[in-house]
Amino acid sequence: MIFNGWEDQLAFYLPSKSFALIAFGTAYAVVLLAWFFARFAQRQRARKECLAALVLLVQQSHPQTLAHLERVSIAAQKLAINLGLSRSRARLVGYAALLHDIGKIAIDEKILDKPSRLTPEERLTVQMHPAAGAMILGEMDDYKLIAEWIRLHHERLDGKGYPLGLTDPFIPIEARIISVVDAFDAMTESSDSLNSRPYRVPKSNSDALVELEGCSGTQFCSKVVGEYVQLWKEGSVA
Amino acid sequence: MLNVLIGLLGILVIVANIAILERMLWRPAMARRKTQLCKALATAVNLRCPGYMEWASNCALLCQLVGSNLGFNEETLISLNTAALLRGIGLCAIPFNLIQPGAKEHWSSADKYVFEKHVDASRSMLLAMPNLRWVAKYLEPRDEEGIDFEVNQAKSVLQIASDYCWHVHWDGPAYARQILLQTKSGMPQEEFIRLLLQVIPSDGIGATQIAV
Numbered sequence: 001m002i003f004n005g006w007e008d009q010l011a012f013y014l015p016s017k018s019f020a021l022i023a024f025g026t027a028y029a030v031v032l033l034a035w036f037f038a039r040f041a042q043r044q045r046a047r048k049e050c051l052a053a054l055v056l057l058v059q060q061s062h063p064q065t066l067a068h069l070e071r072v073s074i075a076a077q078k079l080a081i082n083l084g085l086s087r088s089r090a091r092l093v094g095y096a097a098l099l100h101d102i103g104k105i106a107i108d109e110k111i112l113d114k115p116s117r118l119t120p121e122e123r124l125t126v127q128m129h130p131a132a133g134a135m136i137l138g139e140m141d142d143y144k145l146i147a148e149w150i151r152l153h154h155e156r157l158d159g160k161g162y163p164l165g166l167t168d169p170f171i172p173i174e175a176r177i178i179s180v181v182d183a184f185d186a187m188t189e190s191s192d193s194l195n196s197r198p199y200r201v202p203k204s205n206s207d208a209l210v211e212l213e214g215c216s217g218t219q220f221c222s223k224v225v226g227e228y229v230q231l232w233k234e235g236s237v238a
Numbered sequence: 239m240l241n242v243l244i245g246l247l248g249i250l251v252i253v254a255n256i257a258i259l260e261r262m263l264w265r266p267a268m269a270r271r272k273t274q275l276c277k278a279l280a281t282a283v284n285l286r287c288p289g290y291m292e293w294a295s296n297c298a299l300l301c302q303l304v305g306s307n308l309g310f311n312e313e314t315l316i317s318l319n320t321a322a323l324l325r326g327i328g329l330c331a332i333p334f335n336l337i338q339p340g341a342k343e344h345w346s347s348a349d350k351y352v353f354e355k356h357v358d359a360s361r362s363m364l365l366a367m368p369n370l371r372w373v374a375k376y377l378e379p380r381d382e383e384g385i386d387f388e389v390n391q392a393k394s395v396l397q398i399a400s401d402y403c404w405h406v407h408w409d410g411p412a413y414a415r416q417i418l419l420q421t422k423s424g425m426p427q428e429e430f431i432r433l434l435l436q437v438i439p440s441d442g443i444g445a446t447q448i449a450v
Contacts, residue, residue, distance in 0.1 A: 020244065023248075024248045027248065027249075027252060028248075028251075028252050028255075031252050031256065032252075032255070032256070035256050035259065039264055043267075046268065046271055046369060049367065049368045049369040050271070050275050050278075050369065052366075052367065052368075053275060053279065053367040053369070053370065054278065054279075054282075056363055056366055056367065057279060057282055057327070057330050057363075060328075060330045060331040060359065060363060061286065061330040061331065102282070103285075105282050105285060105286050105330060106282075106285035106286055107334070108334040108335060109333065109334055110334070110335070132285050135281060135285070136278050136281050136282045136285070137278065139274055139277040139278035139281055140271070140274040140275060140277075140278050141270070141271075141274060142271065142274075143278075
């Protein structure tokens with residue numbers, strides 16, 4: 001190879017400008033994407049760790065509630081997917097269901113475990129728990145949305161729910177899902193379960209489903225109840 | 239040679255960009271997330287034990303003041319602040335009626351024993367939380383032969399400030415100060431108590447006003 005001066009030599013060794021730019025751009029994009037995905041995974045892990053910390057808090061304050069929360073979380077996530085919510089949204093519904101009773105931390109265990117019916121004052125105290133839960137979760141940006149669903153999970157379509165007494169159009173689908181699954185689990189909780197309500201005879205699954213259907217349109221969303229009943233018939237929730 | 243230089247320059251640009259992203263976006267976001275979790279946990283405890291937030295934030299403030307006087311580095315001060323906020327999360331494991339205002343007057347010795355276990359419960363809970371595990375060491379008993387001198391000092395500061403704020407919360411600031419003065423002499427942590435007495439007002443008003 002014969003070079004005519006140093007410019008020729010430089011031109012031979014240097015890749016073309018466009019090649020250099022493409023190589024640089026590709027390397028930059030790959031590194032940036034790798035960084036982004038690594039951090040995204042870490043963010044998801046951090047979110048789960050926050051969730052675990054909050055669940056631990058519930059477990060410490062009222063250990064019996066945990067099994068109920070886990071069952072409701074699994075069923076709510078499945079129901080959300082069946083209702084056409086996206087995977088990520090359904091996962092958030094699962095998280096919300098797992099923490100929906102976190103506000104019970106502010107309630108005396110003697111009231112929560114009372115073997116007889118609650119007095120009106122005690123009932124009012126228990127009715128504080130959705131707002132208390134929303135207050136706790138509202139402290140975290142990641143869970144602000146979940147906090148709102150938790151605040152509304154005891155609302156009814158006919159406006160007779162609590163804490164706000166909202167009616168049909170103002171209750172998000174996620175809160176409706178939690179409401180249905182929570183009610184079903186509370187009705188069917190077996191008497192040997194630590195969290196069972198001693199004053200209430202547990203219903204069979206079929207009786208509870210009939211009860212849900214009976215209350216659909218007034219207390220529960222018909223669409224959500226319909227889908228939940230369908231899930232039970234298919235054996236997708238156990 | 240020039241090729242290599244240009245390549246190195248390219249790598250340098252990429253690394254610098256990632257470093258900027260880490261510093262400007264990622265680290266503040268993670269720090270914010272941790273702070274928010276601490277606040278959420280403290281709010282939960284406050285709902286169960288009214289007045290906890292005030293007690294914990296007063297304790298955190300006193301720790302900061304004493305820690306600064308002792309020349310703690312910034313990292314220890316931040317850790318101490320978090321530890322002060324979360325020292326009482328074990329209260330969630332204590333029966334509800336024992337931690338309500340005015341309940342202390344009716345405690346039996348068994349109740350007192352149950353209550354005193356709350357710091358151990360806090361430590362166990364923090365150890366079970368991967369993102370806050372590093373705070374747990376500040377709730378361990380002082381290790382006289384410990385290697386980390388500053389952590390040992392921080393543990394003592396936290397314990398003294400927390401006990402003081404605890405007495406302010408339950409028994410009032412005058413009593414809390416009196417207890418502090420009584421225990422001043424002959425204790426291994428005399429230096430920390432002296433510093434604490436320097437930062438709380440001498441008129442017996444107590445930590446509540448300091449925090450405000």
